Amino acid sequence: xxxxxxxxxxxxxxxxxxxxxxxxxxxxxxxxxxxxxxxxxxxxxxxxxxxxxxxxxxxxxxxxxxxxxxxxxxxxxxxxxxxxxxxxxxxxxxxxxxxxxxxxxxxxxxxxxxxxxxxxxxxxxxxxxxxxxxxxxxxxxxxxxxxxxxxxxxxxxxxxxxxxxxxxxxxxxxxxxxxxxxxxxxxxxxxxxxxxxxxxxxxxxxxxxxxxxxxxxxxxxxxxxxxxxxxxxxxxxxxxxxxxxxxxxxxxxxxxxxxxxxxxxxxxxxxxxxxxxxxxxxxxxxxxxxxxxxxxxxxxxxxxxxxxxxxxxxxxxxxxxxxxxxxxxxxxxxxxxxxxxxxxxxxxxxxxxxxxxxxxxxxxxxxxxxxxxxxxxxxxxxxxxxxxxxxxxxxxxxxxxxxxxxxxxxxxxxxxxxxxxxxxxxxxxxxxxxxxxxxxxxxxxxxxxxxxxxxxxxxxxxxxxxxxxxxxxxxxxxxxxxxxxxxxxxxxxxxxxxxxxxxxxxxxxxxxxxxxxxxxxxxxxxxxxxxxxxxxxxxxxxxxxxxxxxxxxxxxxxxxxxxxxxxxxxxxxxxxxxxxxxxxxxxxxxxxxx
Amino acid sequence: xxxxxxxxxxxxxxxxxxxxxxxxxxxxxxxxxxxxxxxxxxxxxxxxxxxxxxxxxxxxxxxxxxxxxxxxxxxxxxxxx
Numbered sequence: 001x002x003x004x005x006x007x008x009x010x011x012x013x014x015x016x017x018x019x020x021x022x023x024x025x026x027x028x029x030x031x032x033x034x035x036x037x038x039x040x041x042x043x044x045x046x047x048x049x050x051x052x053x054x055x056x057x058x059x060x061x062x063x064x065x066x067x068x069x070x071x072x073x074x075x076x077x078x079x080x081x082x083x084x085x086x087x088x089x090x091x092x093x094x095x096x097x098x099x100x101x102x103x104x105x106x107x108x109x110x111x112x113x114x115x116x117x118x119x120x121x122x123x124x125x126x127x128x129x130x131x132x133x134x135x136x137x138x139x140x141x142x143x144x145x146x147x148x149x150x151x152x153x154x155x156x157x158x159x160x161x162x163x164x165x166x167x168x169x170x171x172x173x174x175x176x177x178x179x180x181x182x183x184x185x186x187x188x189x190x191x192x193x194x195x196x197x198x199x200x201x202x203x204x205x206x207x208x209x210x211x212x213x214x215x216x217x218x219x220x221x222x223x224x225x226x227x228x229x230x231x232x233x234x235x236x237x238x239x240x241x242x243x244x245x246x247x248x249x250x251x252x253x254x255x256x257x258x259x260x261x262x263x264x265x266x267x268x269x270x271x272x273x274x275x276x277x278x279x280x281x282x283x284x285x286x287x288x289x290x291x292x293x294x295x296x297x298x299x300x301x302x303x304x305x306x307x308x309x310x311x312x313x314x315x316x317x318x319x320x321x322x323x324x325x326x327x328x329x330x331x332x333x334x335x336x337x338x339x340x341x342x343x344x345x346x347x348x349x350x351x352x353x354x355x356x357x358x359x360x361x362x363x364x365x366x367x368x369x370x371x372x373x374x375x376x377x378x379x380x381x382x383x384x385x386x387x388x389x390x391x392x393x394x395x396x397x398x399x400x401x402x403x404x405x406x407x408x409x410x411x412x413x414x415x416x417x418x419x420x421x422x423x424x425x426x427x428x429x430x431x432x433x434x435x436x437x438x439x440x441x442x443x444x445x446x447x448x449x450x451x452x453x454x455x456x457x458x459x460x461x462x463x464x465x466x467x468x469x470x471x472x473x474x475x476x477x478x479x480x481x482x483x484x485x486x487x488x489x490x491x492x493x494x495x496x497x498x499x500x501x502x503x504x505x506x507x508x509x510x511x512x513x514x515x516x517x518x519x520x521x522x523x524x525x526x527x528x529x530x531x532x533x534x535x536x537x538x539x540x541x542x543x544x545x546x547x548x549x550x551x552x553x554x555x556x557x558x559x560x561x562x563x564x565x566x567x568x569x570x571x572x573x574x575x576x577x578x579x580x581x582x583x584x585x586x587x588x589x590x591x592x593x594x
Numbered sequence: 595x596x597x598x599x600x601x602x603x604x605x606x607x608x609x610x611x612x613x614x615x616x617x618x619x620x621x622x623x624x625x626x627x628x629x630x631x632x633x634x635x636x637x638x639x640x641x642x643x644x645x646x647x648x649x650x651x652x653x654x655x656x657x658x659x660x661x662x663x664x665x666x667x668x669x670x671x672x673x674x675x
Contacts, residue, residue: 005612017595021654022597187595189599193602193606200638200645211630367628368628370625371621371635372635
């Protein structure tokens with residue numbers, strides 16, 4: 001990085017911190033801090049809804065999947081996000097927002113009971129800490145691999161082995177300062193800033209890349225149909241790059257996983273709960289869905305271009321990249337190198353593995369001269385920070401309202417909970433840093449934790465769906481259903497294995513009864529089993545337990561809640577119109593990239 | 595609550611655009627061999643400048659509208675204009 005790049009990065013830091021400082025004065029009550037005073041305009045909440053999910057792992061990971069699987073990766077957006085975002089906006093937001101619950105676990109307490117809330121709150125709090133730790137680890141590792149700070153460290157006479165620690169510390173401190181000062185408002189406003197920076201940093205990359213490879217038709221000619229079709233070949237798992245058949249994809253990803261995330265995860269729902277009115281809350285996910293629909297072009301296409309470019313050890317002199325200089329990979333994606341031996345890593349067939357995670361960073365270094373490179377790297381950091389701030393604000397809210405206020409110290413003053421929220425921001429980030437170092441040292445533990453999180457998350461949507469749309473669902477049933485669904489996920493994982501994998505963390509630890517064509521197929525089917533088990537168990541237990549008191553469910557269940565009244569507004573701004581536009585756009589994109 | 599995000603957004607992009615345009619105009623053209631001969635700093639800097647100006651203008655207009663509503667609320671009789 002040269003001076004101009006540092007200038008751009010510094011400017012970005014000054015603005016995100018400045019927003020925190022500007023908002024400091026308006027944090028008077030806990031509702032200001034945790035709910036942004038429920039005063040956020042719909043378009044701001046909508047962009048934040050989308051950006052909170054757009055962590056660095058998303059940007060890096062989607063580029064990596066683009067290089068690995070091709071344009072079919074867009075299923076993670078067009079099937080795996082848009083329908084769920086429309087559903088939560090149109091059908092679920094009236095209950096989340098209308099119930100005046102301050103968090104998703106609190107909705108569960110209002111609708112069901114204390115134990116269901118406790119289960120959700122505690123598992124969610126632990127998950128957010130670890131996932132922000134894992135993404136912190138990922139970004140620090142990336143900065144280390146790209147050698148962006150090496151020049152400065154050498155000039156200052158510092159040991160370059162401290163780059164990892166420096167990267168973790170600097171990003172954690174910046175996020176800490178602005179969320180500590182301005183709470184959720186600060187996180188949301190910064191997410192909007194970060195959203196535009198990510199677009200500003202990545203759009204020229206896609207443009208230059210596409211121009212270089214001769215546009216979409218050039219990409220098609222170089223890579224062939226398996227990379228450039230999203231649906232063709234999905235009739236059977238062996239005829240597409242994902243290794244999944246259409247049913248597993250639509251049900252596993254499109255229904256269970258996607259609805260489970262977008263409709264129940266407090267990290268995103270919190271952004272809509274902060275909106276200034278019911279109609280703004282309903283429009284939040286719908287407005288977020290528009291950029292979401294187009295993001296594959298920004299984050300997936302660079303991955304495809306990276307693999308399509310002629311293989312070359314292109315190392316621009318200012319970039320100081322060492323990786324990939326000696327060992328050619330494919331396109332401009334280098335081979336995976338074992339950090340301890342320095343030798344390329346081989347897969348089961350003895351072929352060298354590609355380090356797909358470097359697809360997008362390699363593209364930045366390949367095309368961007370100083371100046372734009374600074375903007376591109378700032379965009380990468382911005383995506384990381386928006387994802388991390390999402391985790392931090394969701395954590396401090398769930399901790400303070402659903403754990404501390406409920407189980408540790410109920411009945412304290414509002415000022416006390418406000419200062420607890422600030423304290424939770426500090427120790428939440430401290431725990432995340434600890435998790436990041438844990439990920440660095442014990443990679444396997446992190447893989448295992450992520451697996452457990454997947455088991456816990458998979459059944460969630462069945463509980464919410466029944467809770468919101470079937471008034472007979474009881475608290476005991478919701479609780480048992482969630483546990484049964486998680487158990488089903490674990491058992492399914494223990495009984496199956498993806499092709500070519502070894503028994504252990506990848507599955508089969510009980511007995512191998514079925515081999516899936518790919519890990520992705522196994523994941524999708526684990527989710528399908530978990531969801532179905534939770535759904536059936538919840539219904540059965542509901543029928544044998546005492547029906548809940550209907551008068552207490554008004555505003556929480558569909559059939560007992562009056563329809564939300566539409567504010568007078570232009571036809572195109574109404575939630576239903578926005579939903580139809582998003583769906584039409586998504587269908588069109590699917591047809592174009594069939 | 596607190597701020598209109600379009601104001602800091604506008605200022606940030608105006609500054610970013612300015613930095614890129616000035617640097618793009620002053621830098622050695624050989625720098626742009628890797629970006630297919632396109633001076634991405636200058637060209638994209640212009641786009642960011644336009645975006646920044648737009649956001650800045652929108653935030654000013656929003657601020658004026660806010661002042662007007664507040665005035666209207668203070669003197670309900672003058673709300674006819």
